[in-house]
Amino acid sequence: MGLPHVTAVVRPSTLDEALALIRNGGGAARWLAGGIDVVRRPPAAETTLIDLSALPLGDISVSRDGDAVSIGAMASLTEIQESPLIRELYAGEIVSMLGAVASPLLRNLATLGGSIGSAHPWSDIHCLLLAIGAHVEIYDGATRTADLGEVLPVHSGENQQLVTRILLPLPKEHTAAAFEKFARSKFDVAMLNCACWISLSSGKVAKARIVAGGTPARASRVPTAEKQILGTTLDEATISAAAETAVRDTELREDVRASAEYRATLLATGVRRCLVRARASLALGDTSDLEKGRP
């Protein structure tokens, strides 16, 4: 039988009811969102599953402040891919990233909240969302907003909080993001992924985030590489230097998917590709002309 150790599946209808169930359940209760990880990697100690599908957490809309797109934690990856709001963000970069996450069948099941809670180190979603500065709304009796990196994985035993929505800041003018994934096949788990987010001011990079994931550790920013591109026009030399720095300052290790050496090549290539694509979408493509036009 599927999960013989599971003794109850309950479906709360309010956030408070859900929270009470997980708190009273101690270590024996677990959130059930899309359910993929719960069924594939069943932890025997978790005998009560709290099915979140009746909670009103499926909508995708512009947030109340109007400065972010808010995605309900129970929205499926397919629903997010199909959302016109998400399609428009960052020239479709989020949608194309999702298009290579697992298979369409799994994307119909997987939820964004579940994906963030599962915190797989190879997560393409985590990598790009970290780059674009996504926040999460957490309910733990009160609603608060936290950085994406602050969310504790559900399997860490610290699961007495509920991710209710994910907030993607609406890109301002002269802002671009790019994502690259390297995998054995398009839909496979990434051997390595990386992403960048660039914001320009007066034609120069004013803010930047560069993220490396599946290293094989969880995605994280590379501050030294970010600093290196500030104030530049993303010319060739800057891009090459940032790619080198990213490799130097990221701890790359070997696992079943790739050697550390191969990951170094992938990361250098990935950072370069991301920055070149961001440069193109920011119309910084012809840097030589920009250089000439400057006094």
Added chain:
Amino acid sequence: MKVNLIINGASHLTDVAPGETLLELLRREGYKSVKKGCGTGDCGACAVLLNGRAVNSCLVLAAKADGAEVKTLEGISDGDSLHPVQQAFLDCGAVQCGYCTPAMVLTTIDFLSRNPDPTDNEIRAAISGNLCRCTGYEKQVEAIRQAAAAMRGGPNVA
């Protein structure tokens, strides 16, 4: 625990164990078109339509499907007249051993309902979660292309 499922349009009130999967429930109830392959969501042989979307039924707990509409291959033909996707699979020889076929047909129905005029690349991406170990997928892609054309033009639009 009791769950209520609408399977192929008919309401079923059934006893399930809390940890039982939708795949196990459906096969126990006699829907043998639903196949168990890997049991880990990789092969797609167990796909059914859950509220219209193709999902791996091996990864869905029956309890989580409570109240949902489930469609299996048994529920898609109209009496003796085949669904256009079934007909296209037959016409194109897209079936060899047949183990992946029910799920492949259901996945196609979900896909074409949202993308009625797909490119070959979109078709390949759409069935990327349905593994077939007999064919090279060429016949399935051809069948899906033909089914899409039939459903766009024909009177039997599902």
